[in-house]
Amino acid sequence: MHRCGSVAIVGRPNVGKSTLLNRLVGQKLSITSDRPQTTRHRIVGVLSRDDAQLLFLDSPGFQTRVGGALNRVLNRTALQVAEDADVTLLVCDAQSWTPGDEAFAQRLTRSRRRLLVLNKIDEVPDKSRLLPTVQRLQGEYGFDEIIPVSARTGRQIDTLIGLCVQRLPEGPRLFESDALTDRSERFLAAEMIREKLFRQLGDELPYQSTVEIERFEELPSLRRVFASVLVERDAQKGIVVGHGGERIRRLSTDARAELEKLFGCQVYLELFVKVKSGWADSEASLRAHGYE
Numbered sequence: 001m002h003r004c005g006s007v008a009i010v011g012r013p014n015v016g017k018s019t020l021l022n023r024l025v026g027q028k029l030s031i032t033s034d035r036p037q038t039t040r041h042r043i044v045g046v047l048s049r050d051d052a053q054l055l056f057l058d059s060p061g062f063q064t065r066v067g068g069a070l071n072r073v074l075n076r077t078a079l080q081v082a083e084d085a086d087v088t089l090l091v092c093d094a095q096s097w098t099p100g101d102e103a104f105a106q107r108l109t110r111s112r113r114r115l116l117v118l119n120k121i122d123e124v125p126d127k128s129r130l131l132p133t134v135q136r137l138q139g140e141y142g143f144d145e146i147i148p149v150s151a152r153t154g155r156q157i158d159t160l161i162g163l164c165v166q167r168l169p170e171g172p173r174l175f176e177s178d179a180l181t182d183r184s185e186r187f188l189a190a191e192m193i194r195e196k197l198f199r200q201l202g203d204e205l206p207y208q209s210t211v212e213i214e215r216f217e218e219l220p221s222l223r224r225v226f227a228s229v230l231v232e233r234d235a236q237k238g239i240v241v242g243h244g245g246e247r248i249r250r251l252s253t254d255a256r257a258e259l260e261k262l263f264g265c266q267v268y269l270e271l272f273v274k275v276k277s278g279w280a281d282s283e284a285s286l287r288a289h290g291y292e
């Protein structure tokens with residue numbers, strides 16, 4: 001028998017959803033950082049085994065603290081991912097169940113086969129401390145299963161995969177068995193550059209900064225990538241460029257290394273910084289920039 005289906009990975013920002021996706025498929029596909037809402041798009045990670053094909057769906061962190069069009073679109077994507085999937089993994093931080101987790105869990109009533117994933121157990125020295133939380137949440141929300149894992153170390157990841165497989169419908173695979181994702185190299189390139197931007201600039205970076213690929217050339221053993229970092233105001237341009245261009249050079253070097261690993265070939269990368277204000281102010285404009 002062969003099973004195939006989708007597994008949504010949802011939860012509030014920063015709990016480790018994207019790190020978990022990467023661990024589940026064994027390949028860095030989705031970008032990660034300490035900044036909330038690092039993930040902005042639904043992204044599929046494919047795991048093919050002899051008995052099953054799992055389509056893991058990473059999603060933006062759900063939060064109601066920040067307003068605006070971008071946040072609205074991100075929250076909608078998160079809810080949609082959770083509703084459409086065969087199995088839903090609600091991820092939280094094993095250290096604490098917060099009002100943010102609570103708010104999101106209450107909106108998941110329509111999702112099928114909900115499992116609660118307590119992530120980051122590598123940070124919990126005394127695992128027995130988790131027990132009361134597990135019992136309370138089980139009682140309140142009736143999760144199918146509650147499973148503690150560490151996306152960082154890989155602890156319990158195989159068990160989690162097993163629990164997902166059991167819950168998938170029977171069916172043939174939907175992707176080739178060597179496929180990794182539904183996203184193009186061009187999309188992944190923009191994402192990896194955005195990851196370096198988020199990681200290196202941290203709180204200095206305005207919420208709405210993004211990366212756009214201007215040109216992407218695929219040659220036999222080389223990719224040529226021309227990309228722009230979009231910022232809202234002139235003053236922010238300087239922050240990204242850095243003193244004597246030092247920052248943007250480092251961004252470019254780090255992003256290029258990441259892309260060479262991902263594509264398995266040489267990458268030529270040219271990065272620019274552009275001021276484009278208001279691109280994230282309306283849902284129409286967000287759609288034009290690839291947001292669903």
Ligand SMILES: Nc1nc2c(ncn2[C@@H]2O[C@H](COP(=O)(O)OP(=O)(O)OP(=O)(O)O)[C@@H](O)[C@H]2O)c(=O)[nH]1
Pocket residue numbers: 012013014015016017018019020031032033034035036037038039040059060061062119120121122123149150151152153
């Ligand atoms: N110690 C520890 N840290 C983790 C683990 N998983 C993720 N992290 C860290 O938690 C931070 C957030 O991880 P992400 O995977 O980007 O979290 P996310 O839920 O995808 O965040 P958003 O996309 O912003 O919603 C990063 O600094 C990760 O390295 C884990 O199992 N253990």
Ligand SMILES: [Mg+2]
Pocket residue numbers: 017018019031032038039059060061
């Ligand atoms: Mg993420």
